[in-house]
Amino acid sequence: MKFSGFRVFAEALKGHTGWRPLWRNPEPKPAYDYVIVGGGGHGLATAYYLAKSFGRSRIAVLEKGWLGSGNVGRNTTIIRSNYLLAGNEPFYEFSMKLWEGLEQELNFNAMVSQRGIINLYHTDAQRDAFRRRGNAMMLAGAGARLLGREELRAMVPFLNYDNARFPIKGGLVQPRAGTARHDGVAWGYARGADSHGVDLIQNCEVTGVRLDRGKVRGVETSRGYIAADRVGVAVAGSSGRVMAMAGMRLPIESHVLQAFVTEGLKPTIPGVITFGAGHFYISQSDKGGLVFGGDIDGYNSYAQRGNLPVVEDVAEGGMALMPMIGRARLLRMWGGVVDMSMDGSPIIDRTQIDGLYFNGGWCYGGFKATPASGYAFAHLLATGAPHETARAYRIDRFARGHVVDERGAGAQPNLH
Ligand SMILES: Cc1cc2nc3c(=O)[nH]c(=O)nc-3n(C[C@H](O)[C@H](O)[C@H](O)COP(=O)(O)OP(=O)(O)OC[C@H]3O[C@@H](n4cnc5c(N)ncnc54)[C@H](O)[C@@H]3O)c2cc1C
Secondary structure (H helix, E strand, O other): OOOOHHHHHHHHHOOOOOOOOOOOOOOOOOEEEEEEEOOOHHHHHHHHHHHHOOOOOOEEEEOOOOOOOOHHHOOOOEEOOOOOOOOOHHHHHHHHHHHHHHHHHHOOOOOOEOOOEEEEEOOHHHHHHHHHHHHHHHHOOOOOEEEEHHHHHHHOOOOOOOOOOOOOOEEEEEOOOEEOOHHHHHHHHHHHHHHOOOEEEOOOOEEEEEEEOOEEEEEEEOOEEEEEEEEEEOOHHHHHHHHHOOOOOOOEEEEEEEEEEEEEOOOOOOOEEEEOOOOEEEEEOOOOEEEEEEEEEEEEOOOOOOOHHHHHHHHHHHHHHOHHHHHOOEEEEEEEEEEEEOOOOOEEEEOOOEOEEEEEOOOOOOOOOHHHHHHHHHHHHHHOOOOHHHOOOOOOHHHHOOOOOOOOOOOOHHHO
């Protein structure tokens, strides 16, 4: 079923009786060539590119809940490629390029909106660091502009420029960054994967990984054993739990990250704004709600709900940055379980177990990586070799000392 303006018009004449479900609901088969564990953005994108770009078949995605029930449907929808390090920037820029063509690629409205991101700086040292990052972005073709205080004030006059403790001195802008409708991305990839023959199996929890002499044979699930030649795990906050089924311990901690949305307001915030002196970021949804978030809750957890200290911290960040936010009424808040790696960067790699591949460690920022992560993981699963933009994301980098620590924060998840 192809979506188009003409189709919407034709359906309106027929009382919208011709729309069909976006994907099938198949029973699991006894065996597949490729099993992807996790029906989030990354798992669905991986299955899509495996089938579409690498011509593979006999693929299943196994999801313990419903498609998009995890972080892909819980994040604050920010997409960007404003990185400094050589290990990161080409990968996220590859993702940005895929975002720019995604809706045409999937024939699905994912509401990709390139309204720009502004990272605020509050000290001269921070400005110099942002200038360096901006230069790295320009070298990678990502585009960047460094704004001074007055230029910024003309653009976003409602910020508190005169806050004595955190004076705003300017901002680094990536005009091509923005937001995308998060669950629409999951649905678009799911529909695309299904149309290329991928079996999307919901309510199917992987409960064990069957191994035989160092090789993966398949997975035990709540719907029975499923054999597979290659198993790709992309379960975000559940990474530690699922990889433990194969006897692996990961350099990853699971933490809750909360998000907040206010009642709908008239258009106020042009793009995404991040506070450089605390952990607070904000954008405005197409419905008008201010969407914002901050730090992870400071303890390890697998619960998809957060606690009050971070609520207070986020509210303080918002008030310090733009006091007018105190007048907005909070509509909803929620939490997701994020897979915090020890250097703040992801892992896309094979494991020491033949046929078992891992994709995780996305921390706060895996939504923007969804297209590139899916493509790179599909590349790895199909060819056995890492994609050229994902070579730095090896699992053994912690042992080798080749960490990709964008923030220079060390092995402290709360600082990444
Ligand atoms: C509040 C919040 C805000 C965020 N904001 C942003 C942002 O603005 N920009 C950004 O880039 N990133 C953001 N992120 C991070 C981003 O959402 C994640 O990094 C990314 O979604 C993770 O990949 P995923 O979509 O595949 O994960 P998920 O959607 O979590 O997918 C993993 C899936 O695996 C399934 N699963 C788990 N265990 C099993 C099992 N045993 N068997 C079968 N299935 C299983 C889960 O049910 C889940 O559906 C945010 C995250 C949160 C929580």
